Amino acid sequence: MIRYALTRLALLALGLLVASVLIFVTLRVLPGDVAQLIAGVNSTPEQIAAIRERLGLNQPITAQYLDWIGGVLRGDLGTSQITGSSVAAELAEKAQVTVPLGILALTIAVLFSVPLGVLSAMRRGRADGTALSVGAQTLAAVPVVWAGMMLVVVFAVWLGWLPAQGFPRTGWSTPWLALKALILPALTIGIVEGAMLMRFVRSATLQAVGQDFVRTAAAKGLTRNTALIRHGLPVVGLSVITVLGLQVAGIIVGAVVIEQLFNLPGIGRMLVADVSGRDLLKVQGELLVLTGFVLIVGFIVDLVHRVIDPRQREAT
Amino acid sequence: MFRRTSLAAAALLAAGALVLSACTGGTTPTPSNTGEPDTDASAIIRLVLEPGNLDIRETAGAALDQILVDNIYQGLVSRTPEQEIVPGLASDWTVSSDALTYTFTVREGVVFHDGQELTPQDVVWSLQTRKNTSYWRDSARLANVASITAEGQEVTLTLTQPDSSLLWNLTGRAGIILKEGDTIDYKTEANGTGPFVLDTWRQGDSITYARNDAYWGEPAQVAEVVFDYIPDNQAALNAALAGEVDVVTGFDANLTEQIEANGDFTVELGESTDKGTLAFNQTSGPLADKRVRQAIRQAIDHDAFVEADASGSTLYGPIPELDPGHEDLADVAPFDVEAAKALLAEADAEDLTLTLTIPNFYSTTIPQILVSNLNAVGITLQVNAVDFPTWLNDVYTNQDYELSFVLHTEARDFENWANPEYYFTYDNPEVQELYAQSLAAIDEAEAAELLAEAARIVSEDAAADWLFSGASVVAVGSTITGMPSINVNERLNLAELAKR
Numbered sequence: 001m002i003r004y005a006l007t008r009l010a011l012l013a014l015g016l017l018v019a020s021v022l023i024f025v026t027l028r029v030l031p032g033d034v035a036q037l038i039a040g041v042n043s044t045p046e047q048i049a050a051i052r053e054r055l056g057l058n059q060p061i062t063a064q065y066l067d068w069i070g071g072v073l074r075g076d077l078g079t080s081q082i083t084g085s086s087v088a089a090e091l092a093e094k095a096q097v098t099v100p101l102g103i104l105a106l107t108i109a110v111l112f113s114v115p116l117g118v119l120s121a122m123r124r125g126r127a128d129g130t131a132l133s134v135g136a137q138t139l140a141a142v143p144v145v146w147a148g149m150m151l152v153v154v155f156a157v158w159l160g161w162l163p164a165q166g167f168p169r170t171g172w173s174t175p176w177l178a179l180k181a182l183i184l185p186a187l188t189i190g191i192v193e194g195a196m197l198m199r200f201v202r203s204a205t206l207q208a209v210g211q212d213f214v215r216t217a218a219a220k221g222l223t224r225n226t227a228l229i230r231h232g233l234p235v236v237g238l239s240v241i242t243v244l245g246l247q248v249a250g251i252i253v254g255a256v257v258i259e260q261l262f263n264l265p266g267i268g269r270m271l272v273a274d275v276s277g278r279d280l281l282k283v284q285g286e287l288l289v290l291t292g293f294v295l296i297v298g299f300i301v302d303l304v305h306r307v308i309d310p311r312q313r314e315a316t
Numbered sequence: 317m318f319r320r321t322s323l324a325a326a327a328l329l330a331a332g333a334l335v336l337s338a339c340t341g342g343t344t345p346t347p348s349n350t351g352e353p354d355t356d357a358s359a360i361i362r363l364v365l366e367p368g369n370l371d372i373r374e375t376a377g378a379a380l381d382q383i384l385v386d387n388i389y390q391g392l393v394s395r396t397p398e399q400e401i402v403p404g405l406a407s408d409w410t411v412s413s414d415a416l417t418y419t420f421t422v423r424e425g426v427v428f429h430d431g432q433e434l435t436p437q438d439v440v441w442s443l444q445t446r447k448n449t450s451y452w453r454d455s456a457r458l459a460n461v462a463s464i465t466a467e468g469q470e471v472t473l474t475l476t477q478p479d480s481s482l483l484w485n486l487t488g489r490a491g492i493i494l495k496e497g498d499t500i501d502y503k504t505e506a507n508g509t510g511p512f513v514l515d516t517w518r519q520g521d522s523i524t525y526a527r528n529d530a531y532w533g534e535p536a537q538v539a540e541v542v543f544d545y546i547p548d549n550q551a552a553l554n555a556a557l558a559g560e561v562d563v564v565t566g567f568d569a570n571l572t573e574q575i576e577a578n579g580d581f582t583v584e585l586g587e588s589t590d591k592g593t594l595a596f597n598q599t600s601g602p603l604a605d606k607r608v609r610q611a612i613r614q615a616i617d618h619d620a621f622v623e624a625d626a627s628g629s630t631l632y633g634p635i636p637e638l639d640p641g642h643e644d645l646a647d648v649a650p651f652d653v654e655a656a657k658a659l660l661a662e663a664d665a666e667d668l669t670l671t672l673t674i675p676n677f678y679s680t681t682i683p684q685i686l687v688s689n690l691n692a693v694g695i696t697l698q699v700n701a702v703d704f705p706t707w708l709n710d711v712y713t714n715q716d717y718e719l720s721f722v723l724h725t726e727a728r729d730f731e732n733w734a735n736p737e738y739y740f741t742y743d744n745p746e747v748q749e750l751y752a753q754s755l756a757a758i759d760e761a762e763a764a765e766l767l768a769e770a771a772r773i774v775s776e777d778a779a780a781d782w783l784f785s786g787a788s789v790v791a792v793g794s795t796i797t798g799m800p801s802i803n804v805n806e807r808l809n810l811a812e813l814a815k816r
């Protein structure tokens with residue numbers, strides 16, 4: 001087990017290193033740079049060159065990479081080339097919106113998808129089960145943007161219960177206002193992600209029904225549903241955990257879209273703004289942290305799997 | 317999964333909004349603007365484009381001028397929304413008869429936001445440092461200034477040659493007065509003399525100003541102004557309908573009915589100096605032929621852009637109505653498909669394929685109209701929508717393009733037509749000479765006439781096409797007064813803003 005964890009950890013570190021190179025190189029392919037943006041459309045080539053020089057953009061690309069990655073290894077993500085503030089501090093500030101948004105979205109997704117997914121599998125072939133399944137298919141196909149707009153029209157514009165956009169300027173010092181601002185965005189991501197998850201839970205449950213041990217339990221006198229719930233659901237739980245790991249990446253992508261739509265000052269919106277501002281040092285830091293987060297979640301999911309699934313433990 | 321079906325979404329939402337307006341359309345507008353202004357009020361203004369940083373010295377972009385000039389930073393002279401030059405930190409000024417000496421009387425009792433008093437030495441230092449620091453914005457606009465000196469409260473600028481644009485330039489970035497040797501971090505802090513002080517900047521979200529209680533002039537009528545950056549017009553509409561903002565600038569006039577539906581907002585259309593500029597790279601290829609460029613201009617139905625925007629006006633030359641030297645040049649390029657076809661045939665340029673490079677934040681209506689208009693005369697237009705930094709790199713810096721569209725917002729920017737190095741690639745010595753004469757003219761009317769003459773030549777040369785002159789579309793809440801509506805994308809002076 002420990003050997004497995006260490007191997008996995010080494011892979012994680014290697015993954016991050018490769019990611020750092022990929023992030024750095026792909027960003028350098030983007031045309032245009034921050035010096036041109038600072039100088040604008042009434043500037044001379046000399047002005048642009050002077051700004052470029054001052055920002056250190058003329059250094060060779062390998063030197064720039066080593067400079068950056070050296071800083072990262074020392075725990076310093078660098079400073080924004082535009083605002084001059086620390087990337088880590090900006091990330092920490094924006095995380096106050098994105099992290100709660102992600103947790104809320106994931107909670108909403110799990111809360112409705114697991115019970116409904118199991119139910120729709122258990123009621124397979126009946127009208128209600130089919131309706132649930134079709135409903136989930138439809139919801140999963142809905143674009144996040146559209147779902148968000150509809151929720152805004154109903155809950156913010158018509159009913160006036162929740163804000164249409166934005167995050168309170170007072171932040172979490174007014175917890176109720178902050179939470180209210182996140183409900184619609186989290187619902188938007190949660191419903192769409194949850195609908196995908198529900199389809200997955202349904203098929204995992206259906207698979208469990210066909211498993212030998214569930215059939216054996218049923219043959220030994222349990223009803224089919226009791227057999228499924230007692231012996232089948234733990235297996236379903238395992239696969240759900242795996243998918244949840246993947247879903248975290250989906251939620252990050254969802255946050256990028258949703259933060260634009262709802263005008264939330266989170267990591268997703270900052271990332272988009274920084275790319276179009278060519279604040280590459282900042283974008284690098286943001287992408288590396290997000291990639292690291294997804295890789296770590298994957299790592300934890302693997303470990304958890306290992307710990308709770310007896311079949312995998314025996315395999316080593 | 318996150319498909320960008322914004323068109324479909326917009327259609328559905330429009331349907332939703334129609335239902336919505338049907339629900340609320342019957343209410344009568346509440347009486348507004350009664351009573352005294354609430355001096356404790358906080359006014360929330362939706363803006364579109366957030367500045368990257370607040371460094372007024374160095375960072376380009378109308379997003380900085382819009383909020384920082386007038387409200388935070390001031391110059392010796394200022395300008396009204398109607399583009400008139402008025403006193404600022406100078407209470408008065410005189411110009412010598414040879415137009416070579418400008419003498420300004422600096423106001424007394426002006427303090428910077430940090431409490432230090434403004435001295436004429438700050439003025440001299442600010443102007444001199446800007447002139448000497450080439451990468452500060454508009455440094456070159458002080459090129460004709462030979463010396464800047466102070467005596468008592470008087471500051472004197474001596475010029476090497478007359479410069480009819482000097483006073484105007486001093487109302488903008490070139491004239492901003494900073495505290496001598498200030499050590500603030502200009503990117504995130506501000507220390508000016510204006511009626512508001514920078515309170516907080518929540519990057520990626522909003523900027524908050526508080527009233528400057530030590531202001532030398534009439535104090536601001538609101539305690540606080542919040543600039544809420546909402547890039548999307550639909551989100552801005554929702555925010556307005558949900559009562560989350562007091563003013564919506566940069567609005568879409570097509571949504572007027574929806575935002576006015578319950579009587580809380582009135583849409584005002586102000587003039588602007590925004591010029592929708594279709595640039596032609598005329599260095600080589602078919603566009604080097606004036607007949608081809610003229611054909612493109614005559615193939616374009618300019619009214620279609622005004623209709624699609626539900627605001628603005630047509631523009632047929634480089635100078636908008638708000639600027640000196642404007643004249644109606646509609647006769648130069650009337651919409652005439654047959655004439656366009658004839659010109660193309662004459663130039664032996666039938667069956668052309670051209671590429672338009674356009675920043676992707678502009679409405680897709682613009683390329684759509686162009687594609688269909690040009691298609692009608694046998695030109696295939698390929699649209700290359702790119703992000704703004706790519707446009708800056710490919711079109712602006714490398715001049716690697718055929719057609720380009722960008723909205724040039726700056727007022728009085730004719731100089732670019734007299735600069736053959738500029739990405740317009742337009743090089744006509746006659747225009748350059750007329751522009752130089754206009755700058756050197758002592759009489760304002762004469763300067764404007766020379767500009768008008770130069771502008772007509774630029775248009776007759778089909779140096780570019782001007783698709784439209786944008787409007788400044790502002791939806792003002794019924795509790796708000798004193799909100800400017802002219803050219804607010806360029807400058808937004810909130811000295812008179814009040815909330816009741």
